[in-house]
Amino acid sequence: MFTQTNEITFKLPSWISDYTKEIDTLKDINDRALFVIEASRQNILNKTGGPFAAAVFEKDSGALIALGVNLVTSQGLSTLHAEIVALEIAENKLHTYDLSGNEKIEYELVSSCEPCAMCFGAIPWSGVKRVITCAKDEDARAELALKIEVLKSLMKLKELKPKRF
């Protein structure tokens, strides 16, 4: 007889609460990038997933809305990339699947690495107005890029403007 679960949930690592408790607003875009890069490093140090993090901010004010990290290995779910986790947390927090904002607030996603094909497909559906990436995908795939010490040196800001379908 066929059976399946009726609910899927995922849990953020407990270190995220400590990591974010002093953070409210990051006005400088480089500080937002450093914030997600350090979160990706913490995800490795705490053994809670891959070396990837992403965060949703209010684009103009820099108010932090949500921080996500890669949870693929810790949660056993292949699609829990940091970008997906950050968007899900932000949408849950703001009680909307549409992060296109309004005339006063626009949202952006800051990712420690260039999004993969899945995430690049998902980002426009979220409605965020801007994506900031740090490391390039080719950097992440290189063996050295996976070493924590190298992540900070890989930081190259790149702005992508997603289109809404």
Ligand SMILES: [Zn+2]
């Ligand atoms: Zn991805």
